[in-house]
Amino acid sequence: MEEIWVFIEQDEGIIEESSLGILGKARELGEKYGFKVVGVLLGYNIRGAAETLGRFGAEKVYYINSEHLSIYNNETYFRVFEWLIQKYKPNTILFSATRNGRDLSGRIAVRFGSGLLAHVIELDYDDEYNLVGKVPGFGGNIAAVVRCIKSRPQLATITPGVFDVQVFGGECKVENIEPRFDLEPKRMKIVMRERGVSIDISKSEKVVIAGMGTGGDLGLAKKLAQLIGAELGVTRPLADMGFASRDIQVGSTGVSLKSRLAIILGASGAPHFTSGIRDCDIVISINKDPEAPIKEYSDYFIVSDIFEVIPRLIKLLEG
Ligand SMILES: Cc1cc2nc3c(=O)[nH]c(=O)nc-3n(C[C@H](O)[C@H](O)[C@H](O)COP(=O)(O)OP(=O)(O)OC[C@H]3O[C@@H](n4cnc5c(N)ncnc54)[C@H](O)[C@@H]3O)c2cc1C
Incomplete structure (x- = not known):
């Protein structure tokens, strides 16, 4: 067989x-x-x-x-x-x-x-x-x-x-199985190993995802995530540009989420990204473009500037 x-x-x-x-x-x-x-x-x-x-x-x-x-x-x-x-x-x-x-x-x-x-x-x-x-x-x-x-x-x-x-x-x-050849690497030797802090967001219940609409400023997304007990995720361009670790990139070349709640700030909704959120229960997106494709993948779609709505939301949550 x-x-x-x-x-x-x-x-x-x-x-x-x-x-x-x-x-x-x-x-x-x-x-x-x-x-x-x-x-x-x-x-x-x-x-x-x-x-x-x-x-x-x-x-x-x-x-x-x-x-x-x-x-x-x-x-x-x-x-x-x-x-x-x-x-x-x-x-x-x-x-x-x-x-x-x-x-x-x-x-x-x-x-x-x-x-x-x-x-x-x-x-x-x-x-x-x-x-x-x-x-x-x-x-x-x-x-x-x-x-x-x-x-x-x-x-x-x-x-x-x-x-x-x-x-x-x-x-x-x-x-x-025992190969009959020497397994010691000849071209490369690991001299020291330092563990970075890697996070697995694929199992997080709640995730706040920052897109390019944040302009790379992750402060608001992080604050919102912290207040609602969520992890932070990003779209690929933010990881590509070094604003966040690749570990928290959501999408086809990142992680797929199965979260109860995903809040998406300023992401357009490209299929490479949405394939990573398709199994989330509730998706809330905030985008200033009323025609952004992310609308189709959202349970709640808020047309607004994130820099206006998120500080207000944070203020409310801080009580
Ligand atoms: C092989 C391949 C693999 C890929 N894999 C991935 C992947 O795993 N994950 C991934 O994310 N992408 C991936 N991509 C890239 C993907 O195709 C998109 O380019 C990317 O998802 C776009 O990211 P974005 O939505 O953050 O940015 P953009 O497409 O630039 O969208 C930004 C959005 O923010 C909105 N916006 C701007 N300013 C504001 C504001 N102040 N308030 C509210 N909204 C605002 C805009 O209206 C826009 O809709 C891949 C591409 C390729 C070719």
């Missing part, structure tokens, strides 16, 4: 949750099209983590245990994947569109001449078992359907948070 692999991303033994959501989606596809779902986990002291993957949809796990794999590095992770792919010839490999997932999948695609669907928000196969994904495309104005044409393995990166983690029963075979 051909295999769908899911790259299970970990960092010092902690599994990245979006990989588990992808495992569940892979299981759905595997059951529909007759593929076996395999979690591929590289790391150090990861046997325990490998054994949990059956619960999230894996029918088999390949894990490679080495101190040189404890933290992601492109050189060794790629070499291991190159070797595994030649050995087992998977049909499909799925990655979370995290920094590491994007980095690794791109190099594998070039090495094997594979089709790579980037940042998909939906995934399926056509009747010739080619991978088909939905991607916000052409500047974000349409949801494009893209397909891998007859390349194997075929690859996709999936926007983090798009697929919910699911729980499955059944057997899962866990195999420790």
Whole structure:
């Protein structure tokens, strides 16, 4: 039986949750099209983590245990994947569109001449078992359907948070694979590691999202967020320009939200952005343009200048 692999991303033994959501989606596809779902986990002291993957949809796990794999590095992770792919010839490999997932999948695609669907928000196969994904495309104005044409393995990166983690029963075979080559990276050595403070807003109940209408001044958005107990999010241009961390960018190349409440300040509503808010329960947008496309995605649409309405709202909330 051909295999769908899911790259299970970990960092010092902690599994990245979006990989588990992808495992569940892979299981759905595997059951529909007759593929076996395999979690591929590289790391150090990861046997325990490998054994949990059956619960999230894996029918088999390949894990490679080495101190040189404890933290992601492109050189060794790629070499291991190159070797595994030649050995087992998977049909499909799925990655979370995290920094590491994007980095690794791109190099594998070039090495094997594979089709790579980037940042998909939906995934399926056509009747010739080619991978088909939905991607916000052409500047974000349409949801494009893209397909891998007859390349194997075929690859996709999936926007983090798009697929919910699911729980499955059944057997899962866990195999420790030992490559017969030196795993120590030759070109790069990590000398020191400093953890930044990274925030995961994909599970936040309430989020205030600042768009370009703020002009990069996040003071009002932060204050409003603090007063209502919400996290801060931003549209991509604000992250691109360095006004905020990429961790809190909402949209197809950022995170997808499932919040109860999203308040959006000065964002136009490009599809690359709205794909990240489509699962929010209540969306309130404030925009000075009465025709801004975000209106279509909002439960409440307030036509106003944020620099007028938000200070008043803050004053009210401060009582
Ligand atoms: C491959 C690709 C991936 C992308 N991924 C993402 C992604 O993940 N997330 C993302 O956000 N974007 C993404 N984009 C970019 C996306 O297409 C849009 O360009 C972006 O979302 C626009 O950001 P914005 O709405 O903040 O800015 P703009 O489109 O410039 O909109 C600003 C809005 O603010 C309003 N405004 C201005 N001043 C005020 C004021 N004082 N008060 C009230 N309203 C005001 C304006 O009327 C306007 O509607 C991607 C693009 C590409 C090509």
